[in-house]
Amino acid sequence: MDSFINQYGFLIVQMVLQAVLALSLYLPLMAGQLSLASPAFYAVGGYVAAVLSTQKFLPPAGTVFPEPVQSLVIWLATVFPGAQDGLYPAGLVVLEMLIAGLISGVLALMVGFPALRLRGIYLALATIAFVEIVRVLSLNLPVTGGAIGIFNIPQPFHTKFEYLWIAGPLILLSVWFVARLERTRVGRAFAALREDELAATAMGINPTYHKVLAFTLGAVLAGMVGVVSAHFLNTWNARQGTFDLGVLVLAYVVIGGARTFAGPVLGALLLTALPEVLRAVAGLPGLPTWLTEFLREGRLIIYGILIAVGTVFFPQGLLTPEIFTRRRRPPGIQDSGAGETAPTEVS
Amino acid sequence: MSLLAVRNMTRRFGGLLAVSDVSFSVYKGEIFGLIGPNGAGKTTLFNLITGLTPPSSGDLEYKNRYITRLKPHQIAELGIARTFQNIRLFGNLTALENVLVSQHVHTRSGVLSGVIGTPGARREERQARWQAMELLEMVKLSDRAHVPALSFSYGDQRRLEIARALALQPELLLLDEPSAGMNANEKTTLTGFIREIRDRFGLTVVLIEHHVPMVMNLCDRIAVLNFGQLIALGEPAAVQNDSAVIEAYLGEQ
Ligand SMILES: Nc1ncnc2c1ncn2[C@@H]1O[C@H](COP(=O)(O)OP(=O)(O)OP(=O)(O)O)[C@@H](O)[C@H]1O
Numbered sequence: 196m197d198s199f200i201n202q203y204g205f206l207i208v209q210m211v212l213q214a215v216l217a218l219s220l221y222l223p224l225m226a227g228q229l230s231l232a233s234p235a236f237y238a239v240g241g242y243v244a245a246v247l248s249t250q251k252f253l254p255p256a257g258t259v260f261p262e263p264v265q266s267l268v269i270w271l272a273t274v275f276p277g278a279q280d281g282l283y284p285a286g287l288v289v290l291e292m293l294i295a296g297l298i299s300g301v302l303a304l305m306v307g308f309p310a311l312r313l314r315g316i317y318l319a320l321a322t323i324a325f326v327e328i329v330r331v332l333s334l335n336l337p338v339t340g341g342a343i344g345i346f347n348i349p350q351p352f353h354t355k356f357e358y359l360w361i362a363g364p365l366i367l368l369s370v371w372f373v374a375r376l377e378r379t380r381v382g383r384a385f386a387a388l389r390e391d392e393l394a395a396t397a398m399g400i401n402p403t404y405h406k407v408l409a410f411t412l413g414a415v416l417a418g419m420v421g422v423v424s425a426h427f428l429n430t431w432n433a434r435q436g437t438f439d440l441g442v443l444v445l446a447y448v449v450i451g452g453a454r455t456f457a458g459p460v461l462g463a464l465l466l467t468a469l470p471e472v473l474r475a476v477a478g479l480p481g482l483p484t485w486l487t488e489f490l491r492e493g494r495l496i497i498y499g500i501l502i503a504v505g506t507v508f509f510p511q512g513l514l515t516p517e518i519f520t521r522r523r524r525p526p527g528i529q530d531s532g533a534g535e536t537a538p539t540e541v542s
Numbered sequence: 543m544s545l546l547a548v549r550n551m552t553r554r555f556g557g558l559l560a561v562s563d564v565s566f567s568v569y570k571g572e573i574f575g576l577i578g579p580n581g582a583g584k585t586t587l588f589n590l591i592t593g594l595t596p597p598s599s600g601d602l603e604y605k606n607r608y609i610t611r612l613k614p615h616q617i618a619e620l621g622i623a624r625t626f627q628n629i630r631l632f633g634n635l636t637a638l639e640n641v642l643v644s645q646h647v648h649t650r651s652g653v654l655s656g657v658i659g660t661p662g663a664r665r666e667e668r669q670a671r672w673q674a675m676e677l678l679e680m681v682k683l684s685d686r687a688h689v690p691a692l693s694f695s696y697g698d699q700r701r702l703e704i705a706r707a708l709a710l711q712p713e714l715l716l717l718d719e720p721s722a723g724m725n726a727n728e729k730t731t732l733t734g735f736i737r738e739i740r741d742r743f744g745l746t747v748v749l750i751e752h753h754v755p756m757v758m759n760l761c762d763r764i765a766v767l768n769f770g771q772l773i774a775l776g777e778p779a780a781v782q783n784d785s786a787v788i789e790a791y792l793g794e795q
């Protein structure tokens with residue numbers, strides 16, 4: 196058991212964090228908005244954690260905040276167990292998450308209002324541009340440590356596996372939040388916009404408000420994941436949270452299924468575990484050398500093939516809402532797919 | 543008393559005058575027919591009234607208030623609901639969810655209160671579901687409340703669209719060819735149903751309809767559009783004998 200955790204502890208936490216990221220992309224998609232902005236907020240969250248934990252919170256170099264923030268910081272620094280061990284207080288990580296969530300949320304409001312006027316692929320392109328802007332800024336701003344980034348981010352735990360103490364509740368809370376949201380007034384407004392924006396507005400749904408709201412909720416989540424990841428990876432720089440990550444997270448959603456929250460979660464778990472599984476298979480004794488080598492060296496190829504095959508055989512992703520409700524759709528009725536609502540003619 | 547006043551409404555699509563300087567008033571409580579040959583501009587007029595298409599010029603006054611520049615969701619909030627000629631339900635949502643969406647403006651719960659399930663939010667949700675089920679009952683779809691809308695038959699989808707529009711608790715209901723695709727029997731039932739909801743909810747109804755007997759039977763007044771222009775307005779008997787109207791319809795053949 197110990198050796199399993201030693202070997203796979205990092206991977207398990209990584210899988211969980213990626214699953215939360217997948218949900219952050221799924222949230223705007225609930226309202227029909229394909230945004231690839233999650234990595235930008237993830238990056239911002241990481242920098243918030245890196246700066247606060249290396250420069251602001253830690254005594255004696257730590258900043259003195261105005262009351263009652265100072266008392267809160269001190270209280271959080273001591274209330275969680277382990278704080279005395281010379282480890283970074285886990286309570287402060289939680290505080291960083293709240294701050295990063297707030298900053299990401301405000302940033303999302305500022306970006307969202309202009310960006311969400313765009314539709315479909317244009318919105319996706321605009322959010323990619325935003326990710327790039329954040330990357331270039333973080334390369335050039337003094338506070339983010341330029342190209343080197345920020346390293347020696349303090350560790351709240353002795354082992355990587357123990358990060359589950361934070362990542363676990365985070366994924367549970369996020370899943371609970373999204374699952375509940377889908378069955379509430381606001382969640383239904385999102386779904387209506389995703390199904391048919393024009394009809395939704397004619398039924399009294401304010402499209403801009405709800406699109407920005409969905410986008411902002413996703414951003415808050417991505418920012419929080421960034422905080423955990425920064426500690427988890429120990430260092431943070433402009434290579435975190437780039438366009439590549441956006442594509443990867445989109446793949447989680449597409450493979451897992453874009454029409455239920457369970458899809459992105461499953462997609463993230465599977466695709467994050469896949470390279471490790473392939474590595475393990477390659478390590479099995481008795482395999483021909485060419486296969487072992489292919490499994491080791493050709494991981495990315497296999498990855499690509501699986502994504503292609505997956506989308507062909509499961510165009511809706513692995514999971515659909517019908518699996519859970521056992522509804523059967525009649526044959527011949529096509530589904531509209533990943534959720535863009537095209538600006539169609541009215542009649 | 544006039545509930546809705548359409549004043550000099552004009553809408554151009556490129557060189558085409560889809561609606562041309564149209565003015566009329568709809569009185570509170572009446573069933574108002576809007577007829578005309580294909581492409582006359584009837585649906586465009588609905589889109590103008592509901593804010594989905596901005597006018598080229600002209601004004602809309604609803605309950606003594608200018609609504610010309612309002613957004614579609616604001617107009618819906620003021621109590622103008624509609625159905626669509628080419629049915630626009632939320633296909634992957636259930637019948638119940640379709641109706642619940644339209645209760646949005648009459649409910650309050652936000653992200654947090656909804657997700658957490660505060661007592662207020664729960665009560666509101668229960669009440670909304672109960673009201674939605676009542677509406678589904680009325681259009682005889684309550685037994686399939688949890689079936690996705692896209693698996694309904696054509697006629698059922700039309701009735702579901704009416705239930706969804708009614709959930710907005712409108713004062714003015716715009717129906718765009720509600721009987722399209724229905725058989726004679728269903729058309730008769732629909733005629734009775736429209737009268738019934740008018741009386742029960744104190745509605746004012748504007749009805750686009752090609753089926754002449756239904757229009758003559760149901761409507762208090764009728765407006766006739768042809769090539770975007772209003773060519774006749776009045777009580778059914780008068781309009782039926784209007785020479786311009788006869789010509790417009792005969793000219794079509
Ligand atoms: N979005 C649009 N862009 C360009 N032309 C349009 C648009 N919408 C409507 N039209 C044109 O405007 C004219 C009026 O169309 P409209 O749909 O209002 O007619 P209608 O009276 O509802 O006809 P029908 O009885 O066939 O439904 C038609 O010539 C139509 O092609």
Ligand SMILES: [Mg+2]
Binds near residue numbers: 542585627
């Ligand atoms: Mg029409």
